[in-house]
Amino acid sequence: MKVLVATERTQGDRDDDYTFCVPGELLWITEVCCLDRRDPSGRCGCGRGFGGLTSHRATTTGEVVELDVTEDELRLAIRTSLTDQGWLPDEFSDALRDEIVEAVAAEARAVAESFPVGAVVRRRLDEVHTHPG
Numbered sequence: 001m002k003v004l005v006a007t008e009r010t011q012g013d014r015d016d017d018y019t020f021c022v023p024g025e026l027l028w029i030t031e032v033c034c035l036d037r038r039d040p041s042g043r044c045g046c047g048r049g050f051g052g053l054t055s056h057r058a059t060t061t062g063e064v065v066e067l068d069v070t071e072d073e074l075r076l077a078i079r080t081s082l083t084d085q086g087w088l089p090d091e092f093s094d095a096l097r098d099e100i101v102e103a104v105a106a107e108a109r110a111v112a113e114s115f116p117v118g119a120v121v122r123r124r125l126d127e128v129h130t131h132p133g
Contacts, residue, residue, distance in 0.1 A: 001074065002112040003027075006052055007063035010120045010131045016041060016048065020057035026077055027062045028053060029107050032125055040125050047125050053081040060122055061131065064115045071105070078104050 006021035021027070027050040032040075036047030049058035069077075079101045082088045088097045111128050115121055120131040 001067060001069050002064055002117060003067045004062040004108060004112045005065050006059045007061050007120060009063060011061050017060045018045060019059040021052035021059040022055050025052045025054040027051060028078060028104050029111060048123050050123060053077050056085050062121050064112050064117055064119045066117050075101050075105050
């Protein structure tokens with residue numbers, strides 16, 4: 001399956017690059033705070049970053065790779081990470097948790113499928129584009 005992983009390729013090509021992820025870890029498209037909605041080049045950086053499912057940190061560069069992972073394994077990685085980060089609190093019903101996990105997985109799959117394997121991608125709010133794009 002094509003997925004998006006953290007990469008250091010092209011990292012530092014832009015002044016506002018950052019990476020705190022583990023290279024190769026699976027990424028997801030995180031929510032954007034209200035500060036970055038107004039100014040994605042601002043201090044927070046969430047409007048231009050991807051979230052790492054393992055490190056719970058962020059990076060501005062992702063790479064599309066082909067990984068031997070099943071849909072169920074991807075959803076489990078997402079569920080585990082979101083639970084650990086507090087995005088899926090106990091008061092949420094199982095159905096709501098499943099819905100959120102599937103939405104995050106669908107978005108991650110759609111982004112990865114939009115680009116060829118080996119593409120380095122960046123984000124600006126709701127748009128993902130190839131580097132240097």
